[in-house]
Amino acid sequence: MEDIKLKNIKVTDKFWSRYMKIVKEDMIPFQWKVLNDEANIIIERERNDKSIPAEKSHAVENFKIAAGLKKGHHYGYVFQDSDVYKWLEAVAYALTTGEDKKLEKTADEVINLIEMAQEDDGYLDTYFTIDAKERKFKRLLESHELYCAGHFIEASVAYYEATGKDKVLKIACKLADCIDRNFGREEGKIHGYDGHEEIEIGLTKLYLVTKEERYLKLGRYFITERGKDSGFLRKQLEEDKNKQPILIGMNNFEAEYFQAHKPIVKQETAEGHAVRFVYMCTALAEVARLTGTKEMYNACKVLWDSVTKKRMYVTGGIGSTVMGERFTFDYDLPNDTMYCETCASVGLVFFAHNMLKNEPKGIFGDVLERSLYNSCISGMSLDGKHFFYVNPLEVDPKASERDPGKSHVKVKRPAWFGCACCPPNLARTLTSIGKYIYTKDEETIYTHLYISNESSMNLKGEEIIVKQETDYPWKGNVNITVDGKDKEFTIALRIPNWCNKYDIKVNEEAVKYDVLDGYAYISRKWEDSDKVNLNLLMEVQEIKANPYVKDDFGKVAIQRGPIVYCLEQEDNGKDLHLIKLPKNVQYKCEFDSELLLGVVKIKARGEKFIVKDDWGESLYSSDDNEDLYEEKVLTFIPYYSWANRNDGEMRVWIKKA
Amino acid sequence: MEDIKLKNIKVTDKFWSRYMKIVKEDMIPFQWKVLNDEANIIIERERNDKSIPAEKSHAVENFKIAAGLKKGHHYGYVFQDSDVYKWLEAVAYALTTGEDKKLEKTADEVINLIEMAQEDDGYLDTYFTIDAKERKFKRLLESHELYCAGHFIEASVAYYEATGKDKVLKIACKLADCIDRNFGREEGKIHGYDGHEEIEIGLTKLYLVTKEERYLKLGRYFITERGKDSGFLRKQLEEDKNKQPILIGMNNFEAEYFQAHKPIVKQETAEGHAVRFVYMCTALAEVARLTGTKEMYNACKVLWDSVTKKRMYVTGGIGSTVMGERFTFDYDLPNDTMYCETCASVGLVFFAHNMLKNEPKGIFGDVLERSLYNSCISGMSLDGKHFFYVNPLEVDPKASERDPGKSHVKVKRPAWFGCACCPPNLARTLTSIGKYIYTKDEETIYTHLYISNESSMNLKGEEIIVKQETDYPWKGNVNITVDGKDKEFTIALRIPNWCNKYDIKVNEEAVKYDVLDGYAYISRKWEDSDKVNLNLLMEVQEIKANPYVKDDFGKVAIQRGPIVYCLEQEDNGKDLHLIKLPKNVQYKCEFDSELLLGVVKIKARGEKFIVKDDWGESLYSSDDNEDLYEEKVLTFIPYYSWANRNDGEMRVWIKKA
Structure with a gap:
């Protein structure tokens, strides 16, 4: 390889x-x-x-x-x-x-x-x-x-x-x-x-x-x-x-x-x-x-x-x-x-x-x-x-x-x-x-990353031209054009572990492929301008850490496609530790071209703990009042883009009911 | 003073x-x-x-x-x-x-x-x-x-x-x-x-x-x-x-x-x-x-x-x-x-x-x-x-x-x-x-701590003998004998902030007293061998920290009387972070003379998160399986007595449902 x-x-x-x-x-x-x-x-x-x-x-x-x-x-x-x-x-x-x-x-x-x-x-x-x-x-x-x-x-x-x-x-x-x-x-x-x-x-x-x-x-x-x-x-x-x-x-x-x-x-x-x-x-x-x-x-x-x-x-x-x-x-x-x-x-x-x-x-x-x-x-x-x-x-x-x-x-x-x-x-x-993006061996071109590019690679003595077009990481649709020179070889597409549903077509038709160790292998005689379409379903996911990770226990991280999200004070106010995600949250994704040079932001109805006035100056209390939460619309932004606005709190792992 | x-x-x-x-x-x-x-x-x-x-x-x-x-x-x-x-x-x-x-x-x-x-x-x-x-x-x-x-x-x-x-x-x-x-x-x-x-x-x-x-x-x-x-x-x-x-x-x-x-x-x-x-x-x-x-x-x-x-x-x-x-x-x-x-x-x-x-x-x-x-x-x-x-x-x-x-x-x-x-x-x-234990001014003997003792203190020119008998911190009953020499003065008893119910008697009879700033003031002419009985109700309390204390949020500390408790691995196994206290816990207190030189231990039915086998070697997962807990009898010991047995985990703040 x-x-x-x-x-x-x-x-x-x-x-x-x-x-x-x-x-x-x-x-x-x-x-x-x-x-x-x-x-x-x-x-x-x-x-x-x-x-x-x-x-x-x-x-x-x-x-x-x-x-x-x-x-x-x-x-x-x-x-x-x-x-x-x-x-x-x-x-x-x-x-x-x-x-x-x-x-x-x-x-x-x-x-x-x-x-x-x-x-x-x-x-x-x-x-x-x-x-x-x-x-x-x-x-x-x-x-x-x-x-x-x-x-x-x-x-x-x-x-x-x-x-x-x-x-x-x-x-x-x-x-x-x-x-x-x-x-x-x-x-x-x-x-x-x-x-x-x-x-x-x-x-x-x-x-x-x-x-x-x-x-x-x-x-x-x-x-x-x-x-x-x-x-x-x-x-x-x-x-x-x-x-x-x-x-x-x-x-x-x-x-x-x-x-x-x-x-x-x-x-x-x-x-x-x-x-x-x-x-x-x-x-x-x-x-x-x-x-x-x-x-x-x-x-x-x-x-x-x-x-x-x-x-x-x-x-x-x-x-x-x-x-x-x-x-x-x-x-x-x-x-x-x-x-x-x-x-x-x-x-x-x-x-x-x-x-x-x-x-x-x-x-x-x-x-x-x-x-x-x-x-x-x-x-x-x-x-x-x-x-x-x-x-x-x-x-x-x-x-x-x-x-x-x-x-x-x-x-x-x-x-x-x-x-x-x-x-x-x-x-x-x-x-x-x-x-x-790629590696290759004698038989196969492996696609590891989905990044638009135009590349040429020598396979079986021929220069094969491969072209990728995608709006990754915001969209899971990837179009690959292969200038296959009528050669028989394999194109292996990585199926990311975050993707639960995907679809592969060649020239707009379903094809046979084998999946092994996270890669879908499409073997055929490739002609000029063959078009591979990979469609990865990009859903918002609540990621849990292994329960032995003490610091993440009872929390989730929000991920969509390859992007991990976070909450920032700028969008959600301070005291982020008081925020939790209820069960069965509906996440709404929207590409915002004005935000942080253009990102898919995620909105969700969360809950924020209400700090009652009776706490006043007390540090500890044995009062067993019911905990009260208020609904709060949360805005998640991609983790990589944090700290590009005003200084404030940030957190990736959010409490989950 | x-x-x-x-x-x-x-x-x-x-x-x-x-x-x-x-x-x-x-x-x-x-x-x-x-x-x-x-x-x-x-x-x-x-x-x-x-x-x-x-x-x-x-x-x-x-x-x-x-x-x-x-x-x-x-x-x-x-x-x-x-x-x-x-x-x-x-x-x-x-x-x-x-x-x-x-x-x-x-x-x-x-x-x-x-x-x-x-x-x-x-x-x-x-x-x-x-x-x-x-x-x-x-x-x-x-x-x-x-x-x-x-x-x-x-x-x-x-x-x-x-x-x-x-x-x-x-x-x-x-x-x-x-x-x-x-x-x-x-x-x-x-x-x-x-x-x-x-x-x-x-x-x-x-x-x-x-x-x-x-x-x-x-x-x-x-x-x-x-x-x-x-x-x-x-x-x-x-x-x-x-x-x-x-x-x-x-x-x-x-x-x-x-x-x-x-x-x-x-x-x-x-x-x-x-x-x-x-x-x-x-x-x-x-x-x-x-x-x-x-x-x-x-x-x-x-x-x-x-x-x-x-x-x-x-x-x-x-x-x-x-x-x-x-x-x-x-x-x-x-x-x-x-x-x-x-x-x-x-x-x-x-x-x-x-x-x-x-x-x-x-x-x-x-x-x-x-x-x-x-x-x-x-x-x-x-x-x-x-x-x-x-x-x-x-x-x-x-x-x-x-x-x-x-x-x-x-x-x-x-x-x-x-x-x-x-x-x-x-x-x-x-x-x-x-x-x-005490301080005094011209009129008043203040009792700050409940510790059995026999003391003499000069008040209004007389040596007043005060004797305390108590099983504090395990029991809230305090007997104070005052050799009052027929003098008029005040005995002020601290009412601890952990105590929600108490009772004061003098010579086995209810008396009038004023409460100010956490002290009960009993003023009278004290005779020889007057007996004050203070009975502080010692309940198990779930203490919450102010919600702005990020590290204690969603958790409680267990306290009984002046004693803060903790969980130790020795009694409760490891992975204490997986343990939580359900709502409406019944706490059972018992003096155990064999344990840690004699302490009141507290037992409660808690819950421990079940780490499912499907986690296997995974570090992160988006599976949304229901969290499962198993019932677990917890044993709390006084915080001061931790680390007197085998090495292991310990924690004071326990997750609370």
């Missing part, structure tokens, strides 16, 4: 094109200004931690210093370089959607700068080159050296594929070779791994584009080495004579935080830092596929189940606590203290995508869709200029202001963060959204 | 005598071993913070070093001395319950040691004397110097009153004089205050026993100075040329944490560190009374209302978050992440007691009782050897283990803590429990 090359997919979708346009026209230029300290904005800290450098980015400046063009010291996080790499990756994807000479020139200049910053032996990391040459690869628990390298390699592959220019790929290979010389089973090499997974993803991509087996082998090495010696990361720190930390606070974390508590293939639960975990799984799934290692793929499935069946929010968010931005335990999904980092949802999309390349199963596609339409894009404001790190399911502005345990739960998306991982991560995902 | 001297009150109560006995016979000797590093126990950290010194106490050793008897450095918290002082105070109270020559000798030796550790000018603080002479009074934000002094003064007054020996009082006066020379409005003195209120309490007590007006004036000064310059604490740190902190982490807190954000009399809400807040209020109420300052008493009432009507748990616990162990905002009372420090509840008892000395009002007595019978004594195991800092209202052992945001919520009481404030604070409160 393989991807379709991004440049062969032209997204024409109303919903996603807008995002892609903002990213290309606003976010990428804006981010460029930030990276060059030219954006006149306040950069926010993710937390109230003053040890975090947030005054400026300095990311490009660091490269200039490392390149010898300027004098000075490195500034910012030790992983500041990755901001530039993620920007470059987003640029690369954006360039596949249409020429932009100016942008391409800027990118070429950055690549030149990166080349100059690279050391002769291929080593590339401005922090160490500028200020800590003697500490290279000595403090992998905190250094993020291979993490940054992984991001550069991902960017270089993307840029090479978008432009055909191979300079960037040469830098990447030189870097990968440097890492290969330093890490591995062989004597004299470091038997270890980075504290933050990412290099493994980069290496699989580099292998795919260069076909150089060494890179796959090295990626596989990092996967198998991880957790073999669970004490590696800490021991390395202890062996370093220079005790000065590179990243403050990292030292407190145990091996589990880094997914290094046992060999990956022995891990059975999603543990530690959520982003690290999904990056690890993304690479694991790809290495499993590329090397055909069954043990690895089995581990993927076990970890997939752990994260998606026990530890994932209904929005596709992951990471139940801010402390360590990590997983906690099964069914622990608090709605107002969680982390649900945008990057973690993005990573879950990567993981799902790579699982789909192993096996086309609805469980992977469903999560991919859930995460993308909810917890990923909630990370960005509708204007594309403000971003959430943390994507809560329940917000009370008073709590965010006054409860230090919720100070990470922002009510408003800030413009930029000191640790700028999430916005560029979103940028690269949104510009490459096309990549997630 | 005034206290009755503790030595004139002989507590004969079944419930409390047990506590007093354990404190005297087990806890005080045990604590002495800890203070001398002779207890063979593991001292726990309150948090997972490795910066906290917890390996040993070293408290007595610090005094030996400061006294010049040994060589070495100070070890432990900067406020380690206060552990010794609180121990001494508990010893003093314990000695009023009966002679103990050995204990008294140990105390005398400690006093000698303290005298030797005191500097010539009266300064007393081992940390500074040993290791930081030049930093005295220069870093009050973190130094706790006046806090420790306050504790010593409290202990000295208690010891003097218990034994009549005035050596300790002389040390205290010398210390107070030293502080008086260093702090005040006059030029050349420090215009400031301690980061942790406590000296103010000590000074009011020292004034009461010495009648030296200077001490009251100094106490009043600290009250009025606080918050006048809200930047004082921080400025002092900035002015210190030596930037080395004395207590790591304190620096991050803003003025509000220290109740220094505005002058105390202008403060309208309970803010900042909860223990600091109640200590401040305790002193404020006493200074208001002793100086007759109306503005101060009005401030007390405003702050009383803020804390008890908006920010107090049903158990009498306070402090809604572990981060800063502090208040957050109105109606924010999360049950599983809160702090509810034992010391804060003890402080709330002090505050209530001093409010009662200003004005006999039920609202004060009710909170005093609530806090004492619930959140205070839950701080101690039934064996008196294990202690909670944090008194949660909802516990899941998995969360305590796996969620770093709940790691402070212990499932088991540890033996001792590195920061040992709570156990000795409880010890001194329990040994002086008699002090809280």
Whole structure:
């Protein structure tokens, strides 16, 4: 099973094109200004931690210093370089959607700068080159050296594929070779791994584009080495004579935080830092596929189940606590203290995508869709200029202001963060959204997402043109035109798990199809302009969580199609905890083109608890008055679109009678 | 209005005598071993913070070093001395319950040691004397110097009153004089205050026993100075040329944490560190009374209302978050992440007691009782050897283990803590429990608590003997025998706010009485052996919280008399969140002498949600199956007695149909 090359997919979708346009026209230029300290904005800290450098980015400046063009010291996080790499990756994807000479020139200049910053032996990391040459690869628990390298390699592959220019790929290979010389089973090499997974993803991509087996082998090495010696990361720190930390606070974390508590293939639960975990799984799934290692793929499935069946929010968010931005335990999904980092949802999309390349199963596609339409894009404001790190399911502005345990739960998306991982991560995902629509093998084109596009893909030696037209996610009707060149092959359509009733026609006639693991398989000889119509019934659903999810017990979340909804104070007044949905609610859906740039809003008759005057100033009472509720028309809006109007309360899980 | 001297009150109560006995016979000797590093126990950290010194106490050793008897450095918290002082105070109270020559000798030796550790000018603080002479009074934000002094003064007054020996009082006066020379409005003195209120309490007590007006004036000064310059604490740190902190982490807190954000009399809400807040209020109420300052008493009432009507748990616990162990905002009372420090509840008892000395009002007595019978004594195991800092209202052992945001919520009481404030604070409160039973003015004896005792109190020049007999808190029947000496006076009986029906008889006959502000006033000429019988109907009550308390909405807490109940896994199985109480529950109460050293347990027919098999591994589902519940007999135990059997879940607030 393989991807379709991004440049062969032209997204024409109303919903996603807008995002892609903002990213290309606003976010990428804006981010460029930030990276060059030219954006006149306040950069926010993710937390109230003053040890975090947030005054400026300095990311490009660091490269200039490392390149010898300027004098000075490195500034910012030790992983500041990755901001530039993620920007470059987003640029690369954006360039596949249409020429932009100016942008391409800027990118070429950055690549030149990166080349100059690279050391002769291929080593590339401005922090160490500028200020800590003697500490290279000595403090992998905190250094993020291979993490940054992984991001550069991902960017270089993307840029090479978008432009055909191979300079960037040469830098990447030189870097990968440097890492290969330093890490591995062989004597004299470091038997270890980075504290933050990412290099493994980069290496699989580099292998795919260069076909150089060494890179796959090295990626596989990092996967198998991880957790073999669970004490590696800490021991390395202890062996370093220079005790000065590179990243403050990292030292407190145990091996589990880094997914290094046992060999990956022995891990059975999603543990530690959520982003690290999904990056690890993304690479694991790809290495499993590329090397055909069954043990690895089995581990993927076990970890997939752990994260998606026990530890994932209904929005596709992951990471139940801010402390360590990590997983906690099964069914622990608090709605107002969680982390649900945008990057973690993005990573879950990567993981799902790579699982789909192993096996086309609805469980992977469903999560991919859930995460993308909810917890990923909630990370960005509708204007594309403000971003959430943390994507809560329940917000009370008073709590965010006054409860230090919720100070990470922002009510408003800030413009930029000191640790700028999430916005560029979103940028690269949104510009490459096309990549997630299809996969194919020799016989079959799999359609995982319903997004209008025009694509060409090689099947049995022919270029097959596939065109999708849909008003998804607002309508469940999907028209697919296949230019089938009279070839016999299969088109597999994902039937989303939220859909209880659907209908498939080819050229307006019912057809035979098989349904397996969430996909409907239509096999036939496809002629030119064959039309497939998939009609998914999009009903409003009341979603219940497993009763062991304490925080959602007795509540429902409203979902329609792939979109999870929420109540906002703006539409429903405050004290949302006093609202409940009675039995047998009638939901009314209406597309409102004026609301939040056009969304289907859902209205329902709910009930709101009447706080009687006799409560007055009392805090507790033993009076057993009957509870009284008043009818209240509720307006639900898509979760991703919350916090785009006035500050106020929000909640996804609503009490249900 | 005034206290009755503790030595004139002989507590004969079944419930409390047990506590007093354990404190005297087990806890005080045990604590002495800890203070001398002779207890063979593991001292726990309150948090997972490795910066906290917890390996040993070293408290007595610090005094030996400061006294010049040994060589070495100070070890432990900067406020380690206060552990010794609180121990001494508990010893003093314990000695009023009966002679103990050995204990008294140990105390005398400690006093000698303290005298030797005191500097010539009266300064007393081992940390500074040993290791930081030049930093005295220069870093009050973190130094706790006046806090420790306050504790010593409290202990000295208690010891003097218990034994009549005035050596300790002389040390205290010398210390107070030293502080008086260093702090005040006059030029050349420090215009400031301690980061942790406590000296103010000590000074009011020292004034009461010495009648030296200077001490009251100094106490009043600290009250009025606080918050006048809200930047004082921080400025002092900035002015210190030596930037080395004395207590790591304190620096991050803003003025509000220290109740220094505005002058105390202008403060309208309970803010900042909860223990600091109640200590401040305790002193404020006493200074208001002793100086007759109306503005101060009005401030007390405003702050009383803020804390008890908006920010107090049903158990009498306070402090809604572990981060800063502090208040957050109105109606924010999360049950599983809160702090509810034992010391804060003890402080709330002090505050209530001093409010009662200003004005006999039920609202004060009710909170005093609530806090004492619930959140205070839950701080101690039934064996008196294990202690909670944090008194949660909802516990899941998995969360305590796996969620770093709940790691402070212990499932088991540890033996001792590195920061040992709570156990000795409880010890001194329990040994002086008699002090809280009565107050009196010229005309009236007020009975605030129902605790069996035999006391004598001077009224109109006569020693009146009052004897209470009761099986409180299990039974609401109270017999009071008054040896009235034919005097006309009033006995005021508090009618607890939990009591909806009561009955008062004198010599077995109905009498006339007036009820005002929660007290029943019986005025008459009292003869020898007059018998007052108060019969309070003790029913099981379902307590609701104000609907704005989000975390308790739709739930009830079970209370009977002053005792708040809870469900424990031990009696009710796990997944307590699946349990609800139907409408019209019949509660059955039964005294079980075998259970938890004898408690009234409450049984009720509840319902438990049936988790259907079809959930299987699903995390979310849109199936709209009817919710099914099975009947389940629930056993409620007193909240204070939880965590005395096997580890497991616990919750106070139970869902109510």
